[in-house]
Amino acid sequence: MAARREVEIVALHASAVHAYEGRPSDGPRPDPGPVRRDHVEVRAKLGIVGDRYFNRPAHRNAAVTFLAAESLDPWPVDPVVARRNVVVRGFDVDALPRGAVFSLDSGDGPVRFEVHRPANPCAWMNAVIAPGAFKALRGKGGKRCVPLDDGVLRAGTAVLDIVSA
Template sequence: MSTAVEVVALHVSPVHAYEGRPADGPRPDPGPVSRDHVVVRAGLGLVGDRYFNHPAHRTAAVTVFAVEALEHVADGLGLSTVPGPLVVRRNVVLRGFDVDGLDRDAVFTLDTGDGPVRFRTHRPANPCGWMNAVIAPGAMRALRGRGGKRCVPLDDGLLRLGPATLTA
């Protein structure tokens, strides 16, 4: 089944900004983390990301997230604005598809215009206590079951911001 989606954010960071205690605040990122495109390598992840070719994360090197989860958080917590899509630190943020509804080991394809890139889901990307610090108190609980999926890329390719087709 093919679905028209939108890639609303792409995030690649060489370091983990949410380390230590949430009360101390996140580390500053060493450079731009928001991208207009990312290079995907089969079995390795996103070029330039901290989990690229990291043995412990081979089956979970890319995180995919639905921006609608942030809209749910904003509604549920009574926030005046929806948090920006990069605050959750997921690599690929989509609009228009229930990412959390994908089963473990499901294969889906994302095509942003440069050819299809297949991913295999591995496990949920569970939210952590940092969400309460960077979004609002209660955000971690509001994101339970809506934190996205950790995936392994099965193809080399390129993903871009904007309209895309997701086939699941």
């Protein structure tokens, strides 16, 4: 795994509500506003400002979710439907082990994240992506992380650096 590489942040997502609650057959709840962001503010140990997991004690070690865009390549979907906070192209997020620390710098300085656990897909993926997506995304649903620094992430080109693996 290369220590430093250029990646693309293809989508940033922050939503104050859970859209995928209840039964997938009933369809997602509407978001109260746009969830796709051109940039997000990250706060150390708290998450992404304005996101439903920000400063939630039960989610402190899982407040920011990352997904490799390549995991969604089999389907022509907007990566925001996966509802991961940061979708990157050019890096295998799922290869990061628990405890790994990486930084992402999209032009405003590096922001470090510590990997805590997989972001497992749910049955909603069959409803919002395609039938079979839930099973196909097992092991490729991304990682839940805790931010270690305050900072800003912007969509577009970024530098990802593995600090420790």
